[in-house]
Amino acid sequence: MAYFDLHAHPVLKAHLSGTQTANRRPVWSSDQDDIPVASPLVLFMRNILRHQANLYQLEAGEVKLSVSVHHSPEIGMVESNLFHTVANQIPSFVSPALLREVQQVGKPEKRTYFDHLCDSLALLPDDLTGPQGQRVNVLRSLVEYDPEALNFIRAIEGAHCLYSDPTGESAADNLQTLLNEGHRFLYLTLAHLTDNHICTHAFGMRMKVGPVTVSRNEAFYPRGMGLTDTGKNLIRVALKAGVLIDVKHLSSASRIQYYELRQTEFPNVPILCSHGAAAGCSRDKPPIRKAVAHHTIENLVVVHYKQGGFLKPRITPQDFNCWSINMYDEDIREIVASGGMIGISLDKRILGVNKTAKEIFSREEYDLIKVRPEVTPAQQEPAADADVEDEDDLLEADELADMAEARQSLAHDEAGISALEFAQRRHLKFLAHQILYMVSVGGKDTWDCLCIGSDFDGLIVPVKCARSVLDFDDIEDALVKRLVGLADNDPHTDYGLTPSNVRERVRGLLWRNGWQFLERHFNQAM
Secondary structure, three states: OOOEEEEEOOOHHHHHOOOOHHHOOOOOOOHHHOOOOOOHHHHHOHHHHOOOOOHHHHHHOOOOEEEEEEOOOOHHHHOOHHHHHHHHHOOOOOOHHHHHHHHOOOOOOOOOHHHHHHHHHHOOOOOOEOOOOOEEEEOOOHHHOOOOOEEEEEEEEOHHHHOOOOOOOOHHHHHHHHHHOOOOEEEEEOOOOOOOOOEOEOOOOOOEEOOEEOOOOHHHOOOOOOEOHHHHHHHHHHHHOOOEEEOOOEOHHHHHHHHHHHHHHOOOOOOEEEEEOEOOOOOOOOOEEEEEEOOOOOOEEEEEEOOOOOOOOOOOHHHOOOOOOOEOHHHHHHHHHOOOEEEEOOEHHHHOOOOOOOEEEEHHHHOOOOOOOOEEOHHHOOHHHHOOOOOHHHHHHHHHHHHHHHHHHHHOOOOOOOHHHHHHHHHHHHHHHHHHHHHHHHOHHHHHHEEEOOOEOOOOOEOOOOOOHHHHHHHHHHHHHHHHHHHHOOOOOOOOOOOOOHHHHHHHHHHHHHHHHHHHHOOOOO
């Protein structure tokens, strides 16, 4: 079977290993799977550091067509404990010299984010072959697809990657330069995890890995409200050149403003969310328990959410991750109505497998939420409630939920199943419930708008039912079984799913939908 992935990072880990092509790990290398346990942090990071979508895995997993997402590491990220600890203890995995280079971005005569983006693009050249003669095919049109090769389409994650100046004014010109040089990109993700000059981003940084604090860098906190004029100009340049806009990582206000700009100026352009999940709620009424002013930074609000239940057999939308980085109901409907695509992330935190932590909003964006509690002054709350939450208890809650699932299965005479299998079943439930929820919100047309956008090799913790692209074949069979059972247990919702069409629906999600979308929007040379 052939598989399609709308969002993966097959060269990112090679990029992080050095400062130039000559001293970076070859992209065909799988050395990163042999991870020495150099410290407790590295132990907790093993699932993040392990390859999930390197070229060997993509070939073996029959991922015949994948979007290779190119990214420049941000200053806030490389200044985090996560990167520095790994660089200090395992420099062959994360280059200390690269971290120093990125920390100098924006200073006179130093390398820019755009330079680092060009480095990433150079790691996947048109003439790349594998050590056993494997062929890599970088497409500029779907007609160039070769079923005997590994086929890639390029994309860019984070408009900061296009900066060669501190203010981002160069982004549109640099995008045009790359296009003039013959590159083609399916989409541009406008934001990533840190503040930029293009738009307000959605908070999305995990603040702990195991017991270790990752970062308190203020660059991760959203500022302002929506798109800037620089951002709108970049959007227009991209869309006129046939580069789609990916709304993942945009704040809710930025997404709304993009939808309005698109509807007015580019009504025939589809909307993408390349690697997301459903928030399980409306943007007007997210399940906010309380909101507290940040204890040190003006105009930031720390939002506490109501939690879904954990020690229960049934997953509901209240168990999803309701952070604004995910798609509200309104976003799902907007994307489906546009004939766009939703790439479903396989990051366990995005899918909602972990308990939902606190989120940071800019005050301007928080005030746009229609049903919301008043913001409590920080001085009236414990210090921990006025800052983003440590995630130790969230990890423990996840393990408790897995154990509860195990106990329930044992009670039904399923003894002999391993702890890993119990966890895989629970994580698959989240994936299946996400799919059905999106269909219930967006209607039956949603089935044609869904695909996988794994985010593999993008420094995520994958769900245990799909720890790499090698598991796509197992996921296909497991989803076929799980989806019909869940739909049958909900007689009040017509999901358009029957035992006779479920295999076709899943095949669409894993291959056909992506192919047909590209036939419509990536089938002519630019």
